[in-house]
Amino acid sequence: MSRIDARIxxxxxxxxxxxxxxxxxxxxxxxxxxxxxxxxxxxxEQAVLRLAVRDQELLAKALLEEQVTEATPFIKGLAAEYAARIRDK
Known part of the structure; x- marks a missing residue:
């Protein structure tokens, strides 16, 4: 056991x-x-913030290192969905 004193x-x-x-x-x-x-x-909260910053750094690093010449079918589908939503607005 230890003791903490405080003036309040x-x-x-x-x-x-x-x-x-x-x-x-x-x-x-x-x-x-x-x-x-x-x-x-x-x-x-601090642990979550540190993880969030670490995750952002990992994502940025992966995006910078990624060398893709053509979009994957998944990305093409997302782009098409996004374009359709923009047109509908």
Missing amino acids: PLSVRETIDRAAAMQGRTRTDFLIEAALEKAEKVIT
């Missing part, structure tokens, strides 16, 4: 105490769960 305004402490009491928990339990929940959320 009395009004904040009272609000935390009230919320903890409503859940039948101690202030410490309430703060630990809230802090842990927030920390895990931040870590998850």
Whole structure:
């Protein structure tokens, strides 16, 4: 176990105490769960952002390295579908 000390305004402490009491928990339990929940959320969001940037870099690299002289049937189909949608507008 370790200890964390923090100075907070009395009004904040009272609000935390009230919320903890409503859940039948101690202030410490309430703060630990809230802090842990927030920390895990931040870590998850940052991991997703890093993956998104990494995926973008991989896609850009693949597109730059790709040397295709003719579109695949799949790409031709997408282009035709796109052209049809544009014409219909």
